[in-house]
Amino acid sequence: MRTYRNSNMDKYKIIKFDEHFFNQTAELISLFRNQLRQFKGIDIKPDIDSASKELISISKDENYPIYLCLENQIVVGYMILKIDGVIWVEQIYVKESYRRKGVASLLYKEAETMSSKIGEETLFNCVHPNNEAIISFLKSKGYTVLNLIEIRKPYKNEKLNTIIKVGNNDFDY
Numbered sequence: 456m457r458t459y460r461n462s463n464m465d466k467y468k469i470i471k472f473d474e475h476f477f478n479q480t481a482e483l484i485s486l487f488r489n490q491l492r493q494f495k496g497i498d499i500k501p502d503i504d505s506a507s508k509e510l511i512s513i514s515k516d517e518n519y520p521i522y523l524c525l526e527n528q529i530v531v532g533y534m535i536l537k538i539d540g541v542i543w544v545e546q547i548y549v550k551e552s553y554r555r556k557g558v559a560s561l562l563y564k565e566a567e568t569m570s571s572k573i574g575e576e577t578l579f580n581c582v583h584p585n586n587e588a589i590i591s592f593l594k595s596k597g598y599t600v601l602n603l604i605e606i607r608k609p610y611k612n613e614k615l616n617t618i619i620k621v622g623n624n625d626f627d628y
Contacts, residue, residue, distance in 0.1 A: 467524050467561055469561055470523050471520060471521065471523075472523060476530050480510055480521070518537060519537055520536050522565050524558045534547040543579045544563075544579070546581075577598075606626065615627040
């Protein structure tokens with residue numbers, strides 16, 4: 456466990472996932488999933504049951520460490536990593552009222568430390584193209600190299616209204 460103080464002198468702790476914080480973490484995972492859907496204009500209620508199942512599955516896999524940021528025993532943010540030769544930041548979410556207070560930076564510092572320990576110079580990030588907040592955050596930390604693109608067939612009845620050009624290729628979005 457590491458304890459940090461941000462510029463507002465609020466005390467935060469970064470810990471590896473602990474079952475004691477299961478319900479709080481599952482709630483944040485459901486909010487993260489909803490946020491991803493909202494980027495595509497889909498508005499549904501948080502699904503804590505699905506998030507709980509996801510958390511149970513992930514927490515059993517040592518290749519997917521989960522880190523929590525706590526303030527006074529309240530989970531204010533979490534990060535799920537994937538260790539696969541390199542370290543991928545699979546998910547990161549911070550409660551709205553704690554954003555722009557250094558929580559994501561502390562979680563990233565933990566991930567970068569882990570990456571360094573396995574001999575890597577960088578983290579790899581899975582980012583939704585409409586997530587301007589995380590894209591801006593990553594750019595501020597020096598993450599500017601587009602590494603991979605994810606391609607899929609459209610969902611049934613999905614409305615795609617944007618074209619994104621990568622190199623010589625156009626993709627529906």
